[in-house]
Amino acid sequence: MTESRDLVLIIDxxxxxxxxxxxxxxxxxxxxxxxxxxxxxxxxxxxxRPDAVIIDLKMPGMSGFDVLExxxxxxxxxxxxxxTGYATVDSAVEAMKKGAYDFLxxxxxxxxxxxxxxxxxxxRRLAIEAEALRRExxxxxxxxxxxxxxxxxxxxxxxxxxxxVLLAGMAGSLEEKSKEMIKKASDRLVRLLDLINDWLDLAxxxxxxxxxxxxxxxxxxVLSKLVEFMVPLAREFDVDIxxxxxxGLLSMVLGDDATLEQVFTNxxxxxxxxxxxxxxxxxxxxxxxxxxxxxxxxxxxxxxxxDIPRIFDQxxxxxxxxxxxxxxxGLGLSIAKKIIDAHGGRIDVKSEPGSGSTFSxxxxxxxxxxxxx
Amino acid sequence: xxxxxxxxxxxxxxxxxEAVTVILTSASYAVIPASGPAEGKEKILREKPDLVxxxxxxxxxxxxxxxxxxxKNSKEFEAVRKTPIIFVSGVKxxxxxxxxxxxxxxxxxxxxxxxxxxxxxxxxxxxIEKHLKK
Numbered sequence: 001m002t003e004s005r006d007l008v009l010i011i012d013x014x015x016x017x018x019x020x021x022x023x024x025x026x027x028x029x030x031x032x033x034x035x036x037x038x039x040x041x042x043x044x045x046x047x048x049r050p051d052a053v054i055i056d057l058k059m060p061g062m063s064g065f066d067v068l069e070x071x072x073x074x075x076x077x078x079x080x081x082x083x084t085g086y087a088t089v090d091s092a093v094e095a096m097k098k099g100a101y102d103f104l105x106x107x108x109x110x111x112x113x114x115x116x117x118x119x120x121x122x123x124r125r126l127a128i129e130a131e132a133l134r135r136e137x138x139x140x141x142x143x144x145x146x147x148x149x150x151x152x153x154x155x156x157x158x159x160x161x162x163x164x165v166l167l168a169g170m171a172g173s174l175e176e177k178s179k180e181m182i183k184k185a186s187d188r189l190v191r192l193l194d195l196i197n198d199w200l201d202l203a204x205x206x207x208x209x210x211x212x213x214x215x216x217x218x219x220x221x222v223l224s225k226l227v228e229f230m231v232p233l234a235r236e237f238d239v240d241i242x243x244x245x246x247x248g249l250l251s252m253v254l255g256d257d258a259t260l261e262q263v264f265t266n267x268x269x270x271x272x273x274x275x276x277x278x279x280x281x282x283x284x285x286x287x288x289x290x291x292x293x294x295x296x297x298x299x300x301x302x303x304x305x306x307d308i309p310r311i312f313d314q315x316x317x318x319x320x321x322x323x324x325x326x327x328x329x330g331l332g333l334s335i336a337k338k339i340i341d342a343h344g345g346r347i348d349v350k351s352e353p354g355s356g357s358t359f360s361x362x363x364x365x366x367x368x369x370x371x372x373x
Numbered sequence: 374x375x376x377x378x379x380x381x382x383x384x385x386x387x388x389x390x391e392a393v394t395v396i397l398t399s400a401s402y403a404v405i406p407a408s409g410p411a412e413g414k415e416k417i418l419r420e421k422p423d424l425v426x427x428x429x430x431x432x433x434x435x436x437x438x439x440x441x442x443x444x445k446n447s448k449e450f451e452a453v454r455k456t457p458i459i460f461v462s463g464v465k466x467x468x469x470x471x472x473x474x475x476x477x478x479x480x481x482x483x484x485x486x487x488x489x490x491x492x493x494x495x496x497x498x499x500x501i502e503k504h505l506k507k
Contacts, residue, residue: 158388
């Protein structure tokens, strides 16, 4: 809208009112339009998008109240001032409830009209500004998280990349001791990168944009692909990973595929890392009346019963390996729980110390439209 | 004697370029470096590489995607349209899902593959081999 003049629409069945208001407002340099009934008024609102509307409450046909109700649907930021001939409290209150900014009882002076209109437009200006600021703040927050992420990760990624090349022996042969030290440095770096990722996830959760728009997600192909992706990691930890999804199971849920993948990646990667040598990880798809169930089972040392209640808390690092070597950042499971909670689902763990643990994720089923029974 | 395959490496981080160049040359690939999309555009047309490694740069997240889109769609790059493009991403992508920037949904052409930074040398070489064989 490049016009700097505010546009005011006057809706009144009486010609004298329309004309006199128009004159008063034109003198104050407002752009003015008029309509002689509610129906035309609404059409002009849709077509012209005025900044303010002056509405006569008592009109034949569509009443001022009806116009108010419809106006709110079209654009709640358009200010409405109602003119009432019977200045009773009731009609004024009802008008305000229906979204009018203020009311003007007849007869009114030009000055009274101008003052009310000026206030209404100031109010509108502030509301629009507040909305714009809110949107800007959100974008800034998101950009900051992204920026911080990039600035923190970028140098670490470069360092780690050099380590990978060195460890692969591609930059000349390494003494055994040198190789060992570089490997240890590299391991610490990887954990630092993971920690940063986890913190950024948390920052995103707090910034309220954790779970994107929910849409139907078929877990079957998602998990099958994910398990395949995890095979190299499983091999690295000398663990066997398997995927079980009986035919005919309904696996469609309402969710955000990105964050759900994050949860399952976390669970499966934990199951692989916190396992026994020659251990097993099985990922199973199951179905309950209301839920799709995903079980991630490992043959690790298990989790003591006393630790189970705390396992999804932030910063809780429970030793899950016999050799006590690996420890996570303590954030992964708390993030996973936040994500599943945001989906309206459930995540639980059952464990037998000595034999292993099973993490179960339950997500509400969504009926696919075209599944024939 | 077969000429070694040429790989165009587009990344604004000189350390990353150096490390990856070592990986590629150890597998006898010839490496053409470029420090950004502009240089990348020029070099792909001039050198006609067998494959492109393209960093999805954060400052210009859109540039990586739009370069890929141009190569696969615009008349300007017709001569090199079939060159396989692998996105190298510092923005973590899980299990091959592009969750940070769903380029496909925005109507932008998808690359032939994705790989996360930092790359494991063996992984990178395997992917490249796979796409060169096609």
